[in-house]
Amino acid sequence: MSRPGEQMAAVQPAPAHPDVGAPTALAIEISNLKKGFGLKPVLRNVQLMLSRGQRMALLGANGAGKTTLLRILTGLSKAGSGTVRVYGLDSHYELQEIRRLVGFVAHQPYLYEELTVLENLLFFGKLYGVTHVRERATVLLQRVGMERRANDRIRALSRGQVQRVAWARALLHEPRLLLLDEPDTGLDQHGNDLVESLLAEHTERGGSMLFTTHNLERAIAWSDQIVILAGGRVTYQHESATLSLEELQRRYREVTR
Ligand SMILES: Nc1ncnc2c1ncn2[C@@H]1O[C@H](COP(=O)(O)OP(=O)(O)OP(=O)(O)O)[C@@H](O)[C@H]1O
Known part of the structure; x- marks a missing residue:
């Protein structure tokens, strides 16, 4: 596991709901984004916009x-x-x-393996300045079905259980934007139902989200917009409500060829 605190360590304690954000209707606005590793360009020129309260599925081939x-x-x-x-x-x-x-759920859980479940949540909650952090942690552990494991160390949990705690960690500070990297992998049917209901609650609260998946059916079901990344650019974008699975499969094959 990489350093669990790398995302959060730099965050200074602050009110959980800072009144920040310029007056914009956009949750995400990306223009001319370029990123490479060494000589290899990965993102060549990404343009992407996500309105507040919207859900976007980000698709694309491996790499x-x-x-x-x-x-x-x-x-x-x-x-x-x-x-x-x-x-x-x-x-x-x-x-x-x-x-x-922002709340981030990734392949890596960003949790300290030697700390217990509850200790992790208290640590990250304090980092984010969450008020009544113990109560909040307890509620979230119940919500993700991990309240009985509160005093177990992370290293003693299964992958799916760690993923549930990672969800609790990501939701502690009630983020406005959820960023989810393949949230549908490694979970059993109950886990997937749980993720679906957590996402529905987040959307009902007016939250936005951007998630990656390789499951095209789920991409349509869970999103308002579908985006395909290929050749370092957004090469396809469509509203999910008016997109059939067959059409998405066809366009996906075309643009990721
Ligand atoms: N830290 C890094 N150093 C060097 N190359 C990297 C690094 N991180 C990512 N890459 C390269 O950048 C490219 C994009 O990787 P990335 O993980 O963003 O792809 P992805 O679309 O998420 O793929 P997947 O669907 O397989 O998860 C890959 O070729 C990968 O090898």
Whole structure:
């Protein structure tokens, strides 16, 4: 596991709901984003907008740059060039404020293996300045079905159980924007039902989300907009409500060829 605190360690204690964000209707605004590793360009020129309260599925072949894009949005990775705004905040200058608005669920859980479930939540809750953090942690552990494991160390849990705790960690500060990297992998049917209901609650509260998946059916079911990343650019975008699975499969094959 990589350093669990790498996303959060730089976050200073602050009110859980800071009144920040320029007056914009956009949750995400990305222009001319470029990012490479060494000589290899991964994101060549990404343009992407997500309105507040909307849900977007980010599709693309293995290695297309989906995780890289999410990591830039969370501040875990820096943009090469271009502009990235979250709720009107510039990722270059206002990363601390952005981190307080964003909840990230990734392949890595970003939890301390040697701490217990509850200790992890208390630690991250305090980092985010969550008020009544113990009560909030208890409610969330019940919500994700892990209240009986509160005093177990993370390393003693199964992968799916760790993923549930990672969800509780990501939701502690009631983020306005959820960034989810393949939230549908590694979970059993109950886990998937749980994720669906957590996402529905987040949307009902007016939250926004961007998630990656390789499951085209789920992409349509869980989103308002579908985006496909290929060749370092957004090559396809469509409203989910008016898109059939067959059409998406056809377009996906076309643009990721
Ligand atoms: N830290 C890094 N150093 C070097 N190359 C990297 C690094 N992170 C990602 N890459 C490269 O960037 C490219 C995009 O990777 P990324 O993980 O963003 O793809 P992805 O679309 O999320 O793929 P998948 O669907 O397989 O999860 C890949 O070729 C990967 O090898």
